[in-house]
Amino acid sequence: MVEAPITVNVAYDPEIDVWYVKASSLAELNVGAKTVDKLIDKLPGAVTDILEESGRLRNKDFSINLVTQVRCRAAA
Numbered sequence: 001m002v003e004a005p006i007t008v009n010v011a012y013d014p015e016i017d018v019w020y021v022k023a024s025s026l027a028e029l030n031v032g033a034k035t036v037d038k039l040i041d042k043l044p045g046a047v048t049d050i051l052e053e054s055g056r057l058r059n060k061d062f063s064i065n066l067v068t069q070v071r072c073r074a075a076a
Helices: 036-053
Strands: 006-012 020-023 064-067
Touching: 020 036, 020 064, 036 064
Parallel strands: 006 064
Antiparallel strands: 006 020
16 A cells, blocks of 8 residues: 655755755655755655654555745746
């Protein structure tokens, strides 16, 4: 059985040059990294730790829905 998808909203803070978890369906999730790729690499381990520690890990299969917002400007 696959766990319900875990939604993770990530954001970039240019003042400290870091990507971080802004909000998540796992309230305890608090992860940051210099690049979004490194943040993505950290998420499975962090999620597993939280689920194991809280007794909510039913199996080793889960999915993460990563959500971010990108600010764009229309070409002139």
